[in-house]
Amino acid sequence: MDLPRTASAVVIGGGVVGCSIAYHLARRGVRDVLVVERDAVGAGTTSKAAGGIRVQFATETEIRFSLESIAVFARFREEFDVDPGYTRIGYLYLLAEERQLRAFEPRVALQTKLGCDVRVLGPDDARKLVPALRVDDLCAAVWGPSDGMAGPTEVTNAFARRARECGARIAEGVEVTALVLERGRLTGVRTSQGDVLTPLAVNAAGPAAARVGRLAGLELPVLPRRRHIFFTEPFPEIPGPVPLTSDVSSGFYFRKELEQVLLSPGDVEDIGEDTRVPMDWGKVEETVQKAVHRLPILEQARIAGGWAGLRPLTPDDHAIIGWAPGVEGFFLAVGFGGHGFQHSPATGHHVAEWLTAGRPSLDLSLFDPGRFRTGAAVHHDAADAE
Ligand SMILES: Cc1cc2nc3c(=O)[nH]c(=O)nc-3n(C[C@H](O)[C@H](O)[C@H](O)COP(=O)(O)OP(=O)(O)OC[C@H]3O[C@@H](n4cnc5c(N)ncnc54)[C@H](O)[C@@H]3O)c2cc1C
Structure with a gap:
């Protein structure tokens, strides 16, 4: 052109x-x-x-942005004649400390006031959603069943x-x-x-x-900050779909992508403004440690690959x-x-x-x-x- x-x-x-x-x-x-x-x-x-979509934000403006955007993802096929792969897998936050729960409570109240379906669960209810989870060190979880993902x-x-x-x-x-x-x-x-x-x-x-x-x-x-995502070889031992599950204490999160498990260590790294984003394969060990702590069965999985990207953050x-x-x-x-x-x-x-x-x-x-x-x-x- x-x-x-x-x-x-x-x-x-x-x-x-x-x-x-x-x-x-x-x-x-x-x-x-x-x-x-x-x-x-x-x-x-x-x-x-990673394609994640949630209503679970802390401010009214962002929750309204989410609700409006989710409505678009839900009718995307009709408006754009394209399947965006939109699925409501839910977001599950795992909380290990009372102070984390205290910080989540006002957010859940605001989200609920604005019409979102967000619930505080006990650790055992979290395990009903993801049976492979280790929950003995958790005090609560926060579950948004209408959260999801798209491509x-x-x-x-x-x-x-x-x-x-x-x-x-x-x-x-x-x-x-x-x-x-x-x-x-x-x-x-x-x-x-x-x-x-x-x-x-x-x-x-x-x-x-x-x-x-x-x-x-x-x-x-x-401020561009690097984040990694790794994926396993096909791992049917954790059957999908599972919610995007985030361990608030460690920053680790995971979800399934077809038969594979996506895993992120939740890293936030300043590597300068360069447009090239090299992978740090040293991150695999940190990721696996955090993953196996939360999902012991992942000890049997093998990492097949990964990627890194920049998240453009503000203060x-x-x-x-x-x-x-x-x-x-x-x-x-x-x-x-x-x-x-x-x-x-x-x-x-x-x-x-x-x-x-x-x-x-x-x-x-x-x-x-x-x-x-x-x-x-x-x-x-x-x-x-x-
Ligand atoms: C690992 C990872 C996981 C993520 N997961 C999620 C998620 O689950 N859900 C979610 O909502 N978000 C997620 N994000 C964040 C999301 O990727 C970004 O917020 C979003 O893509 C930003 O879009 P953008 O259009 O602003 O940026 P970009 O996609 O980077 O677009 C900016 C474009 O500008 C171009 N450009 C730059 N400078 C110039 C120039 N001088 N002239 C012409 N073109 C220029 C670039 O080439 C680029 O294509 C994730 C990010 C990372 C790194």
């Missing part, structure tokens, strides 16, 4: 967030939307996601295809290298294939968001959505950490609404880009299972 020389909006990044935004903008009738993706659609950190690749490709059908263009293999600013206002983007004039650019660059922010002189606190674990402070025409949809995939439907909808109607219909102040400067950022105990 020849890169257009003008666009009404340029979305920087063709991951699940950028493609959802482009789709929603185009669907709302915005003409000449252009997504610029330096690699291929969905090839960024979206391709590393990040299927969902991203569906957003991209529908965006194109609605008139958006997606340029792959093209990198944004500079933002063109005149007196504090964005007038275009410079790319590896020339300039594009535009009054609006959306930073949806995932783990590279801070780098793209610096093109406009901004310091965005988006308070909430995304950054809104106009970039001090740069007219530059919008931010970044810092989605471990939940960018599951919140992509709601993100696309609200960003497009904000950009076309002047404001979003939901209070998005939780995501305010200026909150770190003003001290308004509040860290909620994230229990970020992914």
